[in-house]
Amino acid sequence: MTDGSDRHTDVENLETAGPLPEPGRGDDASPTVPARNPRDDGDEPRTPDASHFVAVLASTTGFEAAVWVLLRYVPEYLQATGVGAPAIGAFGTFWLAARWFGRGRNAPARWRVIAGAAAAAVGLSLWALIPELVAGSAVTAWLLVAAGGVGVAAWAHAGPDGPVGQWSLDDGDGTATPDRAGWALAALxxxxxxxxxxxxxxxxxxxxxxxxxxxxxxxxxxWAAGGLDVSPPGRSSSRPRRRASLGDVVGRFGLTTVSLFVVVAVTSLPDLSVVVLGRRLAPAATFGLFLAAELVTGAAVARVGPRVVDAVGVRAATAYASVAAAAFPLLVVTAPASPLVFGALFAVYGSRSLGRVARERAEALPEPAEALPARAGADRDDSAPDRRELLVATAPLLGGVLYAVNPVLAFGAATAIGAVGGWERVRAVDADASADR
Amino acid sequence: MTNTQTPTKPTGVKRWLTTVDHRDVGRLYIALAAVAGAWGGLDAMAVRTELVTPGTGVWGAQTYDAFFTTHGLTMLFFFATPLAFGLANVVVPLLIGADDMSFPRVNALAFWLLPPALLLVRAGTIGQLAGISWLAPPATGWTMYPPMSAEQAGVGLDFALIGLHLSGMSTVAGAINLVVTIVAERGDGTPWHRLDIFTWSMLTTAGLVLFAFPVLGSTVVMLLLDRNVGTTYFAVEGGGPLLWQHLFWFFGHPEVYILVLPAMGIVSLLLPRFAGRKLFGFRYVVYSTLAIGVLSFGVWGHHMFATGIDPRLRASFVAVSLAIAVPSAVKTFNWIATLWNGRVRLTVPMLFCLGAVGTFVLGGVTGVFLAAAPVDQVLHGTYYVVGHFHLVLVGMIVSALFAATYYWFPLVTGRLYDVRLGRVHFWLTLGGTLLAFVPMLLVGQLGLPRRMATYPEAFVPLQTVATVGAYVLGIGQVVWLWNVGSALWRGDRVEAADVGPGHRGVGATPEWTALDSPDAEPDGRRGDAAPWDRRRER
Incomplete structure (x- = not known):
């Protein structure tokens, strides 16, 4: 019987001459190798960490944006494969609930991000298989839809709160900051x-x-190779979270009932086709251009919004944003089918983020301490999750059911609910103004 | 009176346009290979994109055919071969103690034939993008079998044939230079018995090029004449279409070994560095390299088992095709034995070497089955063949070439790369390779024909996995490009002795001493004396 060292010697004896001078000796023993920089990774050349950081940030945010883009189109795909509107709405609810339960982690555990991204990759791949399997077995198809949905929701739950990660189907008026719009456009x-x-x-x-x-x-x-060691630029894990006002919640609820189904409404209008570089774009591509118009307007508002709010006042800006947001669903199903009209419609819809700018401007103003309890709108809560926002997650399910009954009913209801939310927002601004006086 | 003044090396663009320094020419080869690799990689992504759906969902059949044709041509002739020759240009003279290649100007000429050759081969793609109807890309498959290749309309295929001819001239010129350099320019400290394993591999590769590429050159000229002058070399009434297959594969199978031998040499050179041991059975690894070189010219018929060639001839090709697996196995076992009891350090080059060995086992063993004529009758023309050769070409060859680019990165660029991104690149490459090509083995065994834009719906799941794998592989190469780009832009500069114990010290290969050269430039380049003048001085 031989021990390990004997076995080692046996192997060495088998070796023939080679270019290395000492068999079995590691290079580490070399006296010619100087002390290495302590930040070196193992035995290899030094690491410029910024390259890795940029790669992680870009891929993570790009993936968030890609998932967002895919979600904007998902009803069109699932409907084409035979999945009904209520089931699509249920998926939206599931996705938003997963986001709600997983939110607020600017620096989540690495393994959760890895698992979430891998699960989403598997889920998206499963969705790609649906068309062929629908014909074979309805049960298999439903299982694939559900399993894929769980995978995508796993990312919503476990992914980091990056620039796009917080952005969701219930986007309300917080849609387009320039960085979000940039990433979304890059994915679009x-x-x-x-x-x-x-x-x-x-x-x-x-x-x-x-x-x-x-x-x-x-x-x-x-992320398995290191992930983000720090929060993304511009974000801090200790940043206080603003608690949504009643008007915000109601308004977002209204929009969220149909935000999943906007794509179906738009792509079902054949006259909306646009010709670009001599090529007539497919309806889905045209819808992408409309989304781009919305994003660009939103990003522009984020830039010039504060000056606009200063010029017209908080109340007027809030009223405008509320009307732009609330009217959008009904106009989508009633406006004339013209690319220009719809382009303008989406562009105006993108400008609803003026409401958020107005709210932030109002909050930035110095306010008397005694006025705080009287505020009907945005109050701050640094730690407790806002359970009212969970209510918004149920909106897609309601929207799906209504859409199955009649699409115009669903979009009309969205506008009605959004109008109530808008009215409440304006009322809150008025209440704040009177409290300040 | 002797003039001891040496001309100063030009700077900027002029340096790169006029250089005959072997390291600069090597860098140019590597840069061209990166461009061609990206271009050919995009073709592959386009091919896989079409296969996401069982019908013609995106491109259409003709465009799909063009994509897989240009993918093959670009990757084989303008990515893998130039990358191997580029690396050899940089390190072989240093490894053997030569000042430069034997014929520096021929060396530069060999490189400068390649860019126009690439443009000619890809002219059809450019023409298609520009809307030029008579300039369509070839859509025949990279093997360009007549009668299809003889009959395809337009000049796109003619341009491609001329481009291939030019690339062949380039490769032959580079091979002559390598052979003469290794034979005649070795320094006093490098007798034959101390020649390193990478140089042995490149010597054998260059020998293969000298016998294989002239056949390709002649064959493409014959096809050009058939297409344009009316000769009948490959026409039914003349030499017949099978003549093309004999001639093409007499070049084509050695070409596979022209690609794999440098990769094997790289693994044989680098694996011991990071295992802390000598290469096990060095002498037998050299013998196996030479054996592969010889046997590779006797296996071309296994590509033609399905053509109805004489069964006795078929049997001889079966025997030689099985026999060539033996030296390949010798290498594999020697690599594994080298690792045994070693102090393995999982550096980025080592990860790529281990990945190369692992996927080579998978790709190699699946190839042995194809050497048996009865099995080949069933699997010929299926995805099984595509899976097999991509596991070897991507899993083994590309992985080994990446191992080399990481190992010699500080030497070639004078900069240090991001190690974590290197590891990410490795895992994406290995994972993407397995995800993309193992499903092809499975669908091939189920009988799915290759080179078809459409396929039955039953294959959708495995095709989707393969496509996602291909995309992962593609994104992995974007990570590599980002790593290289950011390192070149803002990576730490190499200092004389900080490239790590895998590269220097006991067991280090001699090319690293170039960094210690008294006339070394800050970025690791050699001094400003032009190589022909250094040679003159000597």
Whole structure:
């Protein structure tokens, strides 16, 4: 019987001459190697950490944005494969609930992000298989839809609160800061190109699903190799979270009932097709252009909004934003089917973030301490999750049920609820103003 | 009176346009390979994008055919081969103690033939993008079998054939230079018995090039004549379409070894560095390299088992094809034995070496089955073949080439790369390779034909996995490009002795001494004396 060292010697005896002078000796023993920089990673060349940080940040945020883009199109895809509106709405509710339970982690555990990204990649891949399996077995198809939904929701639950991560179907008036809009546009551009090239919406969406799945796996690997050691720039884990006002919640509830289904309403209008560079774009690609218009306007408002609010006043800005948001659903299903009209409609809808700017301007003003209890609107709560926001998560399910009855009913109801929310917002501004006086 | 003044090396663009320094030419080769790799990689992504859906969902059949044709041509002739020759240009003279390549100007000429060759091969793609109807890309597959290749309309295929001819001339010129350099320029400290394993591999590779590429050159000229002058080399009434297959594969199978031998040499050189041991059975690894070189010219017929060639001839090709697996296995076992009881350090180059060995086992074993004519009758023309050769080409060759780019990165660029991104690149590459190509083995065994834009719906799940894997692989290469770009832009500069114990000290290969050269530039480049002048001085 031989021990390990004997076995080692046996192997050495078997070796023939080679270029290394000493068999079995590691390079580490070399006297010619000087002391190395302590931040070196193992035995290898030094690491410029910024490169890794940028890669993680870009891929994570890009993946968030890609998931957002895919969600904007998901009803079109699922409907085409035979999934009904209530089930699509249930998925939206599930997704938002997962986001609600998982929110607020600016520096989440690394393994959760890895697991969330990997689960989302698997979920997106499963969704890509749905069309063929629908024909084979309805049960299998439903299982795939559900399993894929769970995977995507896992990312919503476990992903970091990056620039786009907080952005959700219940986007209310917080849609487009310039960084969010930039990332979303970056994710939207390849999707529009794919939809423009693809011979059918389904083919284009499945390509987008596969690409997003690959990006999800990349995010998982990048986080496994280190992830983000610090919060993303501009964010802090101790940043106080603003508690939504009643008007915000009601307004967002209204929009969220149909935000999933906007794509179906728009792409079902064949006259909306746009010609770009001599090529007639598919409806899905055209819808992407409308989304881009919304994002650009939102980003522009984020830039010039404060000056506009200063010029017109908080109340007028809030009223405008409330009307822009509330009217949008009904106009989507009633406006004339013209690309220009719809482009303008989405652009105006993007400008609803003026309401958020107005609210932030109002909060930034010095306020008397005795007025705080009387404020009907935004109050601050640094720790407790706002259970009212969980209510918003139920909106897609309601919207799905209404949409199954009649699409105009769903969009009309969204406008009605949004109008109530808008009225409450304006009333809160008035109440704050009178309290300040 | 002797003039001891040496001309100053030009700077900027002029330096790169006029250089004959082997390291600069090597860098140019590597840069071109990166561009071509990205271009060919985009083709691959386009191919996989079409296969997301069972119907023609995105491109259409003709465009799909063009994509897989240009993907093959670009990757084989303008990515893998130039990358291997680029690395050899940089390190072989240093490894053997030569000042430069034997013929520096021929070396530069060999490189400068490649960019126009690439443009000619890709002219059809450019024409298609520009809307030029008569300039369509070839859509014949990279093997360009007649009669399809003889009959495809337009000049796109003619341009591609001329481009291939140019690339062949380039490769032959580079190979002649390598052979002469290794034979005649070795320093006093490098007798034959101390020649390193990478140089042995490149010597054998260059030998293969000298015998294989002229055949390709002649064959493409014959096809050009058939297409444009009316000769009948490959026409039914003349030499027949099978003549093309014989000639093409007489080049084509050695070409596979032209690609894999440098990769094997890299693994054999680097693996011991990070295992803390000598290469096990060095001599037998060299013998196996030479054996592969010889046997590789006797296996071309296994690509033609399904053509109805004489069964006795088929049997001989079966025997040689099985026999060539033996030296490959010798190498594999020697690599594993080298790792045994070693002090393995999982550096980025080592990770890529281990990935290369692992996927080579998978890709190699699946290839042995194809060497058996009865099995090949069933699997010929299926995705099984695609899975097999991509596991070797991507899993083994590309992984090994990446190992080399990381190992020699400080030497080539004078900068240090991001280690964590390197590891991410490795895992994405390995994971993407397995996800993309193992499903192809499975769908191939189920009988799915390759090179078809459409397929039955039953194959959708495995095709989707393969596509996601291909996308992961593609994104992994974006990570590599980002790592290289950011390192070149703002990476730490190499200082004389900080590239790590895997590279220097006991067991280090001699090319690293270039960093200690008294005339070394701050970025690790050699001094400003032009190589031909250094040679003249000597």
């Amino acid at each position: 551009a390849p999707s529009v190109a794919i939809f423009a090239l693809a011979r059918s919406f389904q083919a284009g969406y499945r390509v987008s699903l596969a690409l997003a799945a690959a990006l999800g796996l990349t995010v998982a690997v990048l």
